[in-house]
Amino acid sequence: MLGEIYNSCYDTANSLKGWQKMNKNDIANLYLDNRGTDRGNVYGAALLCRYWYKVGLIWKNNKNSMSQEDCYAIVWDGIEKYAVLSVNGIPYKEV
Numbered sequence: 001m002l003g004e005i006y007n008s009c010y011d012t013a014n015s016l017k018g019w020q021k022m023n024k025n026d027i028a029n030l031y032l033d034n035r036g037t038d039r040g041n042v043y044g045a046a047l048l049c050r051y052w053y054k055v056g057l058i059w060k061n062n063k064n065s066m067s068q069e070d071c072y073a074i075v076w077d078g079i080e081k082y083a084v085l086s087v088n089g090i091p092y093k094e095v
Contacts, residue, residue: 002059002068006052012045019046047079054078
């Protein structure tokens with residue numbers, strides 16, 4: 001299940017040239033600026049791919065109490081709600 005979600009996000013993100021080298025802050029801001037559009041979905045997919053390791057961490061620590069889908073939902077909710085906090089703890093833009 002999670003592999004299929006990741007592959008879908010990766011394929012979508014690949015329509016954004018150079019997304020793997022883009023700054024996460026820039027991707028998050030572009031996501032917020034384009035949320036609800038097809039382009040916003042591309043930026044969201046790129047963000048999710050960049051933070052995908054979080055899904056694995058949550059799953060590793062909670063696999064006895066939640067499903068893989070719940071782990072994915074928690075990570076996406078964090079990305080969507082907070083439009084992610086930067087590495088330095090500075091918020092991007094208000095959601």
